[in-house]
Amino acid sequence: MTSAADDTGLPRVKLDYLPALLVPGLMIVAAPLIGSGSTWATLTVAGLAMGMMIFIIASGLTLVFGLMDVLNFGHGAFISIGAYLALIVVVPLAPWFAADSLPLNLAGLLLAILVAMAGSGALGYAFERVLIMPVYGQHLKQILITMGGLIVAEQMIHVVWGAQQVAMPLPTAFRGAITFGDIAVEKYRLIAVCIGLVVFGAMFLVLNRTKIGLLIRAGVENGEMVEALGYRIRRLFVGVFVAGSALAGLGGVMWAFYRETLTANIGGEVMIMVFIVIIIGGLGSVGGCFLGALLVALTANYTAFLAPKVALGSNILLMVLVLMWRPMGLYPVAKR
Amino acid sequence: MADPILRLEGVHTHIGQYHILQGVDFEVPRGELTVLLGRNGAGKTTTLRTIMGLWKPSRGRVVFDGQDIGGRDTPDIAQGGIAYVPEAMGIFADLTVRENMILAARDGAPDQARLDWIFSFFPALKKFWSLAAGHLSGGQKQMLSIARAVVEPRRLILIDEPTKGIAPAIIENMIRAFQDLKRSDTTILLVEQNFRFASMLGDGVVVMDDGRIVHRDRMAALAGDPAAQTRLLGLSLDAHQ
Amino acid sequence: MLRTLLSDDLPKSRVLSVLLLVVFVGLAVAPFAFPGAQAINTAARICVFIVLVASYDLLLGYTGIVSFAHTMFYGIGAYGVGLSLFALGGGWGAIGLGLLVALVVGVALAFAIGLFSLRVRAIFYAMITLAVASAFAILASQLSEITGGEDGRSFRVPEILRPGFRLFAEPVLGLDISGRVVTYYLVFLAALALFLMMLRVVNSPFGRVLQAIRENDFRAEALGYRTVYYRTAANCLAAAVAVLAGCLNALWLRYTGPAVTLSLEIMLDILLMVVIGGMGTLYGAVIGATLFILAQNYLQKLMGAASAATKGIPLLPQLLHPDRWLLWLGVLFVLSVYFFPTGIVGRLRRKA
Numbered sequence: 001m002t003s004a005a006d007d008t009g010l011p012r013v014k015l016d017y018l019p020a021l022l023v024p025g026l027m028i029v030a031a032p033l034i035g036s037g038s039t040w041a042t043l044t045v046a047g048l049a050m051g052m053m054i055f056i057i058a059s060g061l062t063l064v065f066g067l068m069d070v071l072n073f074g075h076g077a078f079i080s081i082g083a084y085l086a087l088i089v090v091v092p093l094a095p096w097f098a099a100d101s102l103p104l105n106l107a108g109l110l111l112a113i114l115v116a117m118a119g120s121g122a123l124g125y126a127f128e129r130v131l132i133m134p135v136y137g138q139h140l141k142q143i144l145i146t147m148g149g150l151i152v153a154e155q156m157i158h159v160v161w162g163a164q165q166v167a168m169p170l171p172t173a174f175r176g177a178i179t180f181g182d183i184a185v186e187k188y189r190l191i192a193v194c195i196g197l198v199v200f201g202a203m204f205l206v207l208n209r210t211k212i213g214l215l216i217r218a219g220v221e222n223g224e225m226v227e228a229l230g231y232r233i234r235r236l237f238v239g240v241f242v243a244g245s246a247l248a249g250l251g252g253v254m255w256a257f258y259r260e261t262l263t264a265n266i267g268g269e270v271m272i273m274v275f276i277v278i279i280i281g282g283l284g285s286v287g288g289c290f291l292g293a294l295l296v297a298l299t300a301n302y303t304a305f306l307a308p309k310v311a312l313g314s315n316i317l318l319m320v321l322v323l324m325w326r327p328m329g330l331y332p333v334a335k336r
Numbered sequence: 337m338a339d340p341i342l343r344l345e346g347v348h349t350h351i352g353q354y355h356i357l358q359g360v361d362f363e364v365p366r367g368e369l370t371v372l373l374g375r376n377g378a379g380k381t382t383t384l385r386t387i388m389g390l391w392k393p394s395r396g397r398v399v400f401d402g403q404d405i406g407g408r409d410t411p412d413i414a415q416g417g418i419a420y421v422p423e424a425m426g427i428f429a430d431l432t433v434r435e436n437m438i439l440a441a442r443d444g445a446p447d448q449a450r451l452d453w454i455f456s457f458f459p460a461l462k463k464f465w466s467l468a469a470g471h472l473s474g475g476q477k478q479m480l481s482i483a484r485a486v487v488e489p490r491r492l493i494l495i496d497e498p499t500k501g502i503a504p505a506i507i508e509n510m511i512r513a514f515q516d517l518k519r520s521d522t523t524i525l526l527v528e529q530n531f532r533f534a535s536m537l538g539d540g541v542v543v544m545d546d547g548r549i550v551h552r553d554r555m556a557a558l559a560g561d562p563a564a565q566t567r568l569l570g571l572s573l574d575a576h577q
Numbered sequence: 578m579l580r581t582l583l584s585d586d587l588p589k590s591r592v593l594s595v596l597l598l599v600v601f602v603g604l605a606v607a608p609f610a611f612p613g614a615q616a617i618n619t620a621a622r623i624c625v626f627i628v629l630v631a632s633y634d635l636l637l638g639y640t641g642i643v644s645f646a647h648t649m650f651y652g653i654g655a656y657g658v659g660l661s662l663f664a665l666g667g668g669w670g671a672i673g674l675g676l677l678v679a680l681v682v683g684v685a686l687a688f689a690i691g692l693f694s695l696r697v698r699a700i701f702y703a704m705i706t707l708a709v710a711s712a713f714a715i716l717a718s719q720l721s722e723i724t725g726g727e728d729g730r731s732f733r734v735p736e737i738l739r740p741g742f743r744l745f746a747e748p749v750l751g752l753d754i755s756g757r758v759v760t761y762y763l764v765f766l767a768a769l770a771l772f773l774m775m776l777r778v779v780n781s782p783f784g785r786v787l788q789a790i791r792e793n794d795f796r797a798e799a800l801g802y803r804t805v806y807y808r809t810a811a812n813c814l815a816a817a818v819a820v821l822a823g824c825l826n827a828l829w830l831r832y833t834g835p836a837v838t839l840s841l842e843i844m845l846d847i848l849l850m851v852v853i854g855g856m857g858t859l860y861g862a863v864i865g866a867t868l869f870i871l872a873q874n875y876l877q878k879l880m881g882a883a884s885a886a887t888k889g890i891p892l893l894p895q896l897l898h899p900d901r902w903l904l905w906l907g908v909l910f911v912l913s914v915y916f917f918p919t920g921i922v923g924r925l926r927r928k929a
Contacts, residue, residue, distance in 0.1 A: 071703070134915065141914055143643045143703050144848065148911035151845065155904030159895045214435050218428040225426035228388055229484070230414030230442050268841075272711045275704040309719055316712055319705070320693065333430075 019330035023294050030302045041183040043301045049189035051297030052196020053258065057251035058274045058281075058289050059203060060244015066220035066284025066333055068237045070132055071139065074146035075248055075274065076267030077153035081123055082116040082249025083168075083256035083266055084161055089115050090168065097171045105171035109257075116253045117246040123153075124245025128238055150267075157264040166262040174257075192254055199247065200290060207286065216240060220284045220333055273300070276315050280322045282329025291330055295322075339402075341366045341492055341523050342387070347396035347406070349379075349386045356382045358547035359396065364492065364540075369514065369524040371534040371555065373569060374544035380527040381423055383544070384494045387525075388420045389413045401491065415442070417491035421498065423527075425481040429470030433461055433480055436469050440484035447488070454483045457513040475506040482513070492523045499530045511536055531569065535559040543568045582773055584780040588860055590925040597860060600867050604765060608758045609750055615874070621761055621829045623870050624768040625822050630850045631775050631862035632818035637848075638857035639779055640811045641791035645844055646690065646706035649713045650816040652838035653683045654823020659730055659833030660723065667733030672828070679820050687816030691809035714839040729834020738763070738828065764825045771818055776859055778814065787811055788857075842903065846873075849910050855920025864921050877902055 027044055034040045061075045089112040090097060096108035131149045135141040170188055177184040207213035215236055219226045223233045248267075255270060256262045277296050281288025296315050303314040322330065340363035349357035357379050364370045372380050385391045387398055389410040398406035405413050414420070428436055437446050455462040458479035464472060469480055478498055485493050499507050507530075514537050517524065528534040534541070538555035551558075551568050558564055580587070588594040600623075603610070607620035629651055636642045657679025658672055665671035694705040717724050724730065734756075736742060742756035752758065778784055790804050827833050837843075846869065854865020877899045884897040895901065917924065 073703070073707075131911065140637075140641060140643060141918070144852065144914045145911055147845075147848070148907050148914065151903060151907030152911065155901055155907060159892065159901060159904065163900065211438065214431060214439055217430055218439055221428050221430055222426055224390060224410075225422070225428070226439070227410040228390070228414055228420045228422070228426065229440055230411050231439075232409075232411045272708050276708055279701055279704060309716075313712055313716065316709060319708070323693070 016331070019288070019291055019326075022330075023291060023298070026295060026298050026302075030298070033306060034302065038181075038183045039305070042185065043305055044298065045185045045189050045193070047298035047301035048294065049192035049196075049258070049297075050301065051294035052193050052200075053251050053254045054270065054273055054277055054297055055196060055290050055293035056199050056254070057248045057270060058277045058293055059199075059286055060240070060247045061274060062278040062281065062284055062286065062289045063216065063220065063240050064237070064244050065278070067216065067223065067233065067240055068136065069139075070136070070237075071142055072132065072146045073143055074127060074131070074149040074153065075244075076271035077127070077150045078120040078124055078245040078248035079252035079255065079267035079270055080154060080157055080264055081267075082120040082252035083262055084157055084166075084264075085116045085119040085249065086112040086168075086253045086256065087161065087166065087262070097169065100172050102173040105173040109171055109174075113250055113253055116249040120249025120252070121242045121246035124242045124248075125238070127245070128241045132241075154264045154267070161264075163264070168256045168260050168262045170257055170260060188257065192258065195250075195254065199250075203286060212236070212239075273297075273315065276319050280319055280329055282326075282331040282333055284333035285329065285331040288329055288331035292322075339366070340364055341401055342525070343397075343399040344383070344387070345397040345399065347383075347386060347393045347398060349382055349391050350394045351382070351391060356547055357386060357393070360544070360547070360549055362542045362549050362552060364523060364525050366523055367518075367521045368539040369518055369526060369537050370540045370542060371538035372525060372527045372542050372544060373529075373531070373534065375569070376529075378544040379547040380544055381496055382547075384420070384422075384496055384525070384527060387413075387494060388418065419485035419490040419493045421481045421485045421493070421495040423496040423500065425477050427469045427472075427477050427480050427484075429468065431469060432466050433469055433472070434465050436480055436484060437487055440487045443488060450487060453516075454486065457509050457516070458483055475502045478502055479506065479509075482510070486513075486517065486522075489520075490522070492525065493517075494525050494527075496527045497529060498526075499528065499533050507533060531565070584773075584777045586776055586780045586859075590922075593860065593864075593922060593925045596925075597863060600863055608761055609752055612752070617757065617761055619870060619874050621764050623867050624764050625826045625829065626847075626850065626866040626870060627863050628768045628771045628825070629819055629822040630847055630854070630866045631772055631859045632815045632822065633847050634851050634856060634859060634862050635775060635779065635811060635815040635818070637851055638855075638861070639784065639791065640787045640808060642808060642812065643703040644706045644812075644815075645703060645841075646710040646713075647815070647819055647847055648839050648841075648844045649706075649710040650683045650687065650819035651823040651826070651843070652713070652717065652835070653686070654679045654820035654825075655827040655833045655838045656717065656724060656823075657682070657820070658824045659732055659827040662734065662827075663730045663732040667735050667739075669735050672735070672824075676821075676824055679824065680817055683816045683820040684813050687813045688809060691812035692805070710839075710844070711841075714835055714841075717839055718835050725834065727835060729832060729836070731832045734760070734828060734831055760829060764829055767821070767825055771821060772859065772863075775818065779859060783807070783810070791857075845903070845906065845910070849906055849913075851920075852910065852913050853917075853920055855922030855924075856918070858920075858922045858926075861920050861922040868921075873902070880905075 030043075031037075031040050034043065057075075057079055061072060064070055064072055089108065093108050093111070096104045099105065127149060131145050132142065135145055174188045174191060177186045178190070179185075205213075207217055215226060215231055219233050219236055226233050226236075251270070252266065256266060259266075273296055277292040278289055280295065281290070281292035295318060299314050299318050300311055304311040307314075326332065342364040344360050344362055347357055347360040348355070360379070360383055372383065374380050382391060386393050387400075389405070389408055389412070393406045396406065397404045400413075400416060400418065405416065428439070431439070437451070441447075460472075460476045461479055461483055464476065469477065472480065482495070482498060485495070498510060502510075511533065514524065518537070526534065526537065535555060535558075541551075541553050541555045541558050542549055543551035551564075558568075588597055604620055604624060608617055611617070611620070629647070633644075633647045636644050636647070654676075658675035661671045661675025661678070665674070690706065690709060694702045718727050721727075733739070737744075737756060738760045739756040742759070744754040744759055748754075779787075786802050786807055790802065790807055823838060826838070830837065850865035850869045851862065852865070853869060854863070855861030880897050880902065881899045884894045884899065887893040887897060896904070913920070919927070
């Protein structure tokens, strides 16, 4: 704090890279346990694909919490609704998906994704206006109300689409696997990884290169000061909420194709992992959310192979370990 | 002085169950630097936050440029031309110095001439332009916080204890910066405990105690009256000089 | 005498007093007044849920903690007694052993979760309990060699509690005192004792500290209360009572399975009962549980009839289908959180 410090060189900035090393670390540790190299590669790609989907779903939730301290237990509804909305495209355009033609398959998939994102984004807007806005700043009510919203949304899916399981076959061109030597990698998993990377890249650019993105990051840190600079944080928040809901819808479509079946509680299933991910990552941190998603998904895939019965417990164990190391998550967000 | 830029009339503010401001009346004349003095807990910070709309007044009027802004939302008040430098500085640690300044310049990219002017007082900001603001020292953060408030001309700047915990050399630069601002007809309301700093800059002075204004004066008069200083500021002066 | 039993926490509203009295008397004479299997089933379910909901209110209403793991503790109790009876046969020793193991496991788990997540950040608690409870439910259905999986386990209870048993040779007041009736009164008396015990706890100095913490974290901390310690203690106590409620449920049903103990649906039922009855007052649990279970039993039938009656109209039959019971619960839940945050008891007390 002396004036001399102003004249010396740049302050030594410590980059906090330790959490990022956890992902390759986990891969390396798992390798000898699994033994077979090709199995390891398959599991790793599956884990990365799953991690990307969870990240897409979780990123909106973590930002929503960071910006306005809103914990949305109903986020899972957007996943389910997104997946079911895709049916609007998938069912009538079934020939496109069944055709052995990459452009037709791709067009169908993109259309399904667009419809799902638009629909879940619109639902997100309604959700924010009707359910969340009246209870800003009241955590207890927020948790209860959003939970109620989740139930209503899931039940409405039953009402509209019926309670039975729906098949969600993959487009023909994305079925099967590509083999590298004796390593077989399913095509759809590669696509999931690619979509995930694109979303992460786009989000990174928006958050770092645009004024809106800067405002979101600033708002997560200190919303009051953003307002004192003359910006409306609520408008920003609604935008993030809608975008986050749309992304959850995208994640829902990808997840449904991944499992090739669809039930109304698909959102609830994923949400358990999503909560673990955003806690591990540090509430409000997009980078932490990305790492957390990869860690959770890789752990889930490795343990599903090594010890299938305890696979779900493994994620909770992972969460416990991370929080013992860093009680506020991998990348805690500096709050006022 | 006719038509002050800011006038508080009987302002009461409650925070939860606590009644902090209990009828605050004072004026901030245009183009002057008004110092708000008082011991800890007198309600100075609450006064600034009430003007800024961060607390809503429960009674009374906050008249800015002829309009009652009491109870308006903070962004509206900020867009009306009031800038705020909070006591905790409110810098965005995760953003770079440059990004902090970009957000402060509401009307577009920061004006280069204006930036050069800011750098002439706070050269460290230029040096650390692309560094995350969280890595700055306390004094540098304070410079950044003030720089954000002046990156574009504002009609009124509220500054909360800028010298708190800051090294003397930086305070000298701050004094020069504020004197320069005064020459450009900027109106400032400054909360301060450091009387020497306050007396070098202040035109008018307002003293608060227990949520009320207890004294209004010209700074020169108070500075020349040690008895009044002791009576009004007592402990706070001993503690800070 | 009554004052002492109720720990000086009187209903403070004439209507509420009458309602509570009606519930109490109704439950006390249920086997005699309402013959038939469904009536006594409903009454026993109400007894169990009053205890379960009141213990949840200890967390939500008195301490301000949102937990989604309460059914997990309920399930631990039910599985503890159930699996013990299944493995060791229907003796009192098996019940005692199951109870003891369930209590130890439940409290230890509550202690671990509480100490861990309450220390980290209160907001984590809801998410962490949801994750842990879901993992537990999946575990219970996966370890089918032990738990019976999705099908659960049916088991034998001690002689005196079996339906074929007759306590007296002659009917009393026109009712055969079968093992079912004995079991019912066991459940009823245990529920009554547990409820009065909880009433004592919330009106003790300990209970007042909990409420102080709920009102203002920082101030309670500043007054020198270790809030984490108190919260963890409340968490363990609530878990222990939930375990006991689970035991009662297992004894009554002579069956244990995931659907009747661990499902998220039951968690939502509990939440709804607390909110409808009134958070932060144990009497709310009595009113909430009673009304809810009565409505659940009789309204679902009504919905079935309405669904059949509206056949042909688009969407309406689906909306009114008995399986969509949860939809209306969700709507009701959201509305009551908005418009009746103090619940029925809060409303009645305000009028008084």
